[in-house]
Amino acid sequence: MGHAIRSIAVVAAALALQGCLAKTAVDVVTLPVKVASSAVDVATTSQSEADQKRGREIRRREERLGELQRDYNKQIEKCGDGDQRACDHARQDYAEMQVLLPSIPVESAETTQPPAASDR
Numbered sequence: 869m870g871h872a873i874r875s876i877a878v879v880a881a882a883l884a885l886q887g888c889l890a891k892t893a894v895d896v897v898t899l900p901v902k903v904a905s906s907a908v909d910v911a912t913t914s915q916s917e918a919d920q921k922r923g924r925e926i927r928r929r930e931e932r933l934g935e936l937q938r939d940y941n942k943q944i945e946k947c948g949d950g951d952q953r954a955c956d957h958a959r960q961d962y963a964e965m966q967v968l969l970p971s972i973p974v975e976s977a978e979t980t981q982p983p984a985a986s987d988r
Contacts, residue, residue, distance in 0.1 A: 929968055932968060936965045940958055
């Protein structure tokens, strides 16, 4: 009876270990692939992440352009009243706006351009 129980225990242990060994073998074989794919994920930026970053940068430029536009309009009014420093400041704002405009998509830039000379 004791011998039969030992035999069943050995067979059960062998079957249990066989599954563990197979799982370990699979884990060892797939480990380099998992490590390599993790490294690639860390090293590369997904398209959606790149799009989000680009969108944030465009919004930052649009906000700056809006600030410059408001300041430019105030300075143009003062310039029209004869304030030479306001004219100089308006020229600086306008120059900075001209630098920013090419880096902003056309749809956004159309709504924030300075008024034409005939509108002043």
